[in-house]
Amino acid sequence: MSGAARAETRFQGAGVSPGIARGKVHVVRDDLDDVARYRIERSQIAHEIGRFEAALIQTRVQILEMQQKIAHSIGAKDASIFDAHLLVVEDRTLIDEVLRKLETDLCNVEWVFQEVATKYVETLSKMDDPYLRERALDIQDVMKRVIHNLQGKAPKPFLALTEPHILIAHNLTPSDTATMQKERVLGIATDLGSRTSHTAILARSLNIPAVVGLHNATDILETGQEVLVDGTNGLIIVDPKPETLAYYGELESRRIRVVAKLKELRETKSTTRDGHHIVLSANIELPEDVNAVSEFGAEGIGLYRTEFLYLNRQTLPSEDEQYQTYRRVAESVAPNPLIIRTFDLGGDKLAPGTVEISDELNPFLGWRAIRFCLENIGIFKTQLRAILRASAVGNVKLMFPMISGADELRQAMSILHECRDELRAAGVTMGDAIECGAMIEIPSAAIAADILAHEVDFFSIGTNDLIQYAIAVDRVNERIAHLYEPTHPAVLRLLKMVADAAHTNGIWVGVCGEMAGDVALVPLLLGLGMDELSVAATLVPRVKRAVQSITIGESRELLERVLKLQTPSEVLARCLELANARYGDLLG
Numbered sequence: 350m351s352g353a354a355r356a357e358t359r360f361q362g363a364g365v366s367p368g369i370a371r372g373k374v375h376v377v378r379d380d381l382d383d384v385a386r387y388r389i390e391r392s393q394i395a396h397e398i399g400r401f402e403a404a405l406i407q408t409r410v411q412i413l414e415m416q417q418k419i420a421h422s423i424g425a426k427d428a429s430i431f432d433a434h435l436l437v438v439e440d441r442t443l444i445d446e447v448l449r450k451l452e453t454d455l456c457n458v459e460w461v462f463q464e465v466a467t468k469y470v471e472t473l474s475k476m477d478d479p480y481l482r483e484r485a486l487d488i489q490d491v492m493k494r495v496i497h498n499l500q501g502k503a504p505k506p507f508l509a510l511t512e513p514h515i516l517i518a519h520n521l522t523p524s525d526t527a528t529m530q531k532e533r534v535l536g537i538a539t540d541l542g543s544r545t546s547h548t549a550i551l552a553r554s555l556n557i558p559a560v561v562g563l564h565n566a567t568d569i570l571e572t573g574q575e576v577l578v579d580g581t582n583g584l585i586i587v588d589p590k591p592e593t594l595a596y597y598g599e600l601e602s603r604r605i606r607v608v609a610k611l612k613e614l615r616e617t618k619s620t621t622r623d624g625h626h627i628v629l630s631a632n633i634e635l636p637e638d639v640n641a642v643s644e645f646g647a648e649g650i651g652l653y654r655t656e657f658l659y660l661n662r663q664t665l666p667s668e669d670e671q672y673q674t675y676r677r678v679a680e681s682v683a684p685n686p687l688i689i690r691t692f693d694l695g696g697d698k699l700a701p702g703t704v705e706i707s708d709e710l711n712p713f714l715g716w717r718a719i720r721f722c723l724e725n726i727g728i729f730k731t732q733l734r735a736i737l738r739a740s741a742v743g744n745v746k747l748m749f750p751m752i753s754g755a756d757e758l759r760q761a762m763s764i765l766h767e768c769r770d771e772l773r774a775a776g777v778t779m780g781d782a783i784e785c786g787a788m789i790e791i792p793s794a795a796i797a798a799d800i801l802a803h804e805v806d807f808f809s810i811g812t813n814d815l816i817q818y819a820i821a822v823d824r825v826n827e828r829i830a831h832l833y834e835p836t837h838p839a840v841l842r843l844l845k846m847v848a849d850a851a852h853t854n855g856i857w858v859g860v861c862g863e864m865a866g867d868v869a870l871v872p873l874l875l876g877l878g879m880d881e882l883s884v885a886a887t888l889v890p891r892v893k894r895a896v897q898s899i900t901i902g903e904s905r906e907l908l909e910r911v912l913k914l915q916t917p918s919e920v921l922a923r924c925l926e927l928a929n930a931r932y933g934d935l936l937g
């Protein structure tokens with residue numbers, strides 16, 4: 350069909366990674382959309398039943414293998430969650446219904462099985478009883494496996510694009526995003542998601558324009574359509590008109606000019622106009638992101654999200670593999686610091702196959718990060734030993750995520766000391782003293798920061814989580830994304846408590862959540878007294894320009910004024926006023 354005949358259409362979402370991309374769409378649909386339906390002869394029924402039985406046996410073997418692996422690596426209790434999956438492949442009612450329907454419908458068995466299993470899933474997921482609703486998820490999981498086996502598909506890697514495309518999906522998990530072929534992804538757009546979802550964070554790190562929260566774009570768009578992604582303003586434009594292309598061409602040239610100017614700041618220091626140095630570091634997710642750290646002029650790494658090492662694999666990373674990775678990253682940023690955050694799996698970052706965290710009703714309030722580590726000390730110690738060994742080269746610091754109080758922090762520190770003593774006794778070389786920090790991302794930790802400050806050398810505030818917990822807004826739920834407000838007076842008060850508690854107790858404090866990369870809020874964070882800001886490497890030049898354009902004096906005045914205000918929008922308006930006056934060109 351000719352593109353000229355089509356009218357331009359627009360979808361509005363939230364822009365989460367700036368920039369413009371143009372190209373053909375590749376719509377990623379759930380694999381099960383691919384299940385073909387075709388008629389069979391009555392004489393073929395026996396053959397279809399044979400295929401079905403073989404697929405059920407194969408599925409059973411796969412589940413048992415997975416169960417054994419988990420029992421071995423994590424524990425029998427966690428492995429028992431697969432008992433429910435085994436029951437599904439043995440469920441006589443379900444199997445008999447498939448056999449009956451094969452006789453009546455005379456269709457291929459994967460289609461018939463999908464029809465029957467989907468009916469079960471729909472019925473069970475409407476039940477009041479949470480146990481029965483859970484069974485719906487079990488059936489869904491097993492259904493995918495059985496159909497994959499019927500189709501002769503191995504659990505396949507996420508997506509193999511043969512040429513550059515704009516990727517459009519209902520949802521992309523952080524593991525999908527981490528494994529996609531980045532050089533073939535021009536832009537990303539998803540129905541779900543929000544600014545602080547880890548998929549958005551990754552897109553920013555990879556410098557790929559991205560729009561999330563489009564609600565139903567995947568229902569409407571077709572693979573092959575021409576689209577333009579405006580990651581700054583959160584727009585997807587389908588079949589853009591020549592005028593639109595001209596407008597965006599102009600915008601992109603302007604953006605490229607601003608980026609080129611910002612590049613000139615690479616070797617300069619992030620020092621305010623009145624001479625205060627603010628440490629400006631980069632956040633990384635994957636070891637290869639390290640090249641961007643010096644390219645964009647960051648002073649080291651303020652947050653290395655090590656959980657990405659555990660995703661998309663069949664076995665846990667060994668101590669040696671982790672050591673080699675951390676060591677390489679530490680060496681490439683030395684003498685600047687590398688702050689390694691111990692792995693934070695759970696929430697929206699799941700690693701099925703290695704770290705099994707069963708489905709939870711509220712995963713962000715669940716078995717996540719340090720909570721998992723303190724119950725899986727073997728896995729935790731492997732990582733801590735690798736970090737301690739890497740501290741022999743470079744300037745390695747370590748921090749613990751999701752600390753909620755002193756007990757947890759003390760336990761984590763005591764396990765760390767145990768690892769250090771064991772390594773020392775074995776004659777392994779380590780750095781003299783490794784600086785240790787706590788991430789402050791749970792309101793209880795912020796409120797009790799004066800207690801926690803005695804236990805560590807620094808605080809790093811994870812505003813992505815701190816804001817979601819403080820306002821009770823799920824950070825990945827686009828329905829309530831408008832309530833996720835970093836300038837909420839309650840958030841400001843929490844940030845102030847943490848900064849004041851750190852300084853009263855003589856330790857330094859930084860912010861490594863996405864709030865630190867919002868140039869409009871930089872003066873506010875400086876006014877609060879933050880010593881360090883850690884942001885996606887690609888945002889470092891912008892934040893540096895913001896720091897260099899203001900004084901600590903005016904930042905403090907701004908803070909004093911906004912602390913008297915009552916609503917997030919009033920606070921934001923004041924921040925924008927100052928930002929506009931000092932570096933308005935960065936805000937567009």
Ligand code: PEP
Binds near residue numbers: 652790810811815
């Ligand atoms: C945060 O919560 O702000 C943070 C930096 O950690 P993550 O985004 O990985 O949860």
Ligand code: MG
Binds near residue numbers: 790813814
């Ligand atoms: Mg966090």
